[in-house]
Amino acid sequence: MTKHDPADSPPSVAGQGVRDRTPHDVSSGHRILLVDDNRQIAQAVTLAFDCAGHRVDTAVAPQEAFSHLAQYRYDAILLDLNFTQGQTSGEEGFACLARIVADDPTAAVVVITAHSGIRIAVAAMQAGASDFVMKPWRNADLIARVDAAVGKRRRPSSPSLAFGSAATATPAGLHRLLGDSPAVAGLRDLIRRVAPSAAGVIVSGPSGSGRSLVAALLHAGSPHADADAITIDVRDPLAWEKIGGTAGTLILRHPDRLDEVQQARLLDRLPATARTVAIVDDPAMMTPRLRARLGTVDLTMPPLSARHADALLLARHFAGLAAARHGRPVPPFTASAEALILARHWPDEVRGLAQAIERAVLLDDDGVIDAAALTPRLVDAVSPVTTATPPLDVSLEQSERVMIEAALRHHHHNVSHAAASLGLSRQALYRRMTRHGL
C-alpha cells in the first residue's frame, strides 16, 4: 500500500473505470483514514490534520472503511476500536484491525482507545497496530504518533518479501475485494495463499461477478507484480500473438469457449515460463488436458444471489463512488431499496448492480435512493398493459417517464397506488410527474 508503488495500482471499480482515484490528492503530507463513528471527533481530527498539511478521510464504520480502502491508498489508518454505543470491549475494532493487517501487513494503524484502555491498547499492538492514542489526546501528540507510525511503516525490503513465496506475503490491495460473505472471505484467504506461488489458477463464475478483479489481485500478489500482466481474450486469434515467450502473468479470458481443437492449440502455445490465470464461465467446458495445465487451483466467484449480504455492502460502496464521481452527497437507501438490492437477481452481477446504483445516484432528486430508482427497466413488471417497452437506447429520463406513465395507467391514475407500486412516496411521485410534465 505504498503511496507510489506501481504494483499497488488498484483494479478498476465496477462501471467506473477508476484507477487509484485521488480526488483529494495532496502534493505533500499524509493521506489518513480515520475510522470513528463520532462525528465531533472526526471534525476535530480532520481540522487538526488539515492544519498540519495532511488529509483525512472519515469512515463511520468498518464497512465504510473497507470501501475507502478499496479505492484509495492510505499512509496511515486511525482506528477507533468501539463503534456501538456503550461497547468498550473493542471487539468490532479488533475484527476491523485483523482484516486490515491481514490484507496489508505493512499498514500503519494507530488505534484510539478510551482513557483507561491500556490493556486493550497493548492487545491491539500485539494484533498488528503500530501505535495507540488515548482519549482525550493533545492534537500535537496525535499527529506526532501518526507521523511516527508512517515513518516506521514496515516496508517490504525485497521483492521476495513483498510478493514472493514468503509465507507472510500478501497480495497488494486484497482489501479491494469487498464482501463479508463466507465465500468472499474464503476467496481472499485463498488468493492470499496462492498468489505468491507459480500455480496456475482457474477463476470461474458468472460474467460481471468480479473474476477479473480476482485475477488482478492474483497478479498483484505474484512475484511478477512489477510488470503488467498480459491479458488475452483467447477467442480473438490475433491476440494469440501476445502469448509469445511471456515469463510473467498471463491472464487468459474464455478458454472454455474454444472448441476442442483450439484448446489443444492453445495448450501447445502456452509458454512453460508463464503463470496463467484463466477466467472462465464453466471449467467443465475445458478439455481435461487444458484444465489440468491451467488450473492447479480453482477459485469460484459465486453469483451475487448466493451472497446477499455482499450485495448491500457493494451497493453502499458503489453509491459512495458514484456520489464522489458526480460531486453529489451520498444518498442513503430506503428500506424498499435495500430489500430490492438483497432480493433481486442482478443482471450482469456486480457490474450490473454498480451501474444501477450509479444511475440512481445520478437521477436522485430527493436525497434518497428508493426501489423505483433501481428498477427503471421493470416497466413490464409494473404493468402488463404498458404500450411500449422502452428501447434499449432510451434515455434514463425517458425510461423513468415511461415507467411512471405505466404505473399511473395500471392504477387508473390513483397516485397513491402508483407511488406505492414504484416504491416512492406520493410527494416523490408528484415531484417526478411535475418534472416530466405529467
Ligand SMILES: Nc1ncnc2c1ncn2[C@@H]1O[C@H](COP(=O)(O)OP(=O)(O)OP(=O)(O)O)[C@@H](O)[C@H]1O
Ligand atoms: N467483491 C468486489 N469488491 C469490489 N468491487 C468488485 C467486487 N466484485 C466485482 N467488483 C467490481 O465489479 C466490476 C465487474 O467485475 P469484473 O470486471 O472483475 O467482472 P468479471 O467477472 O471479470 O466480468 P467479465 O468477465 O464479464 O469482464 C469491476 O469493476 C470490479 O472491480
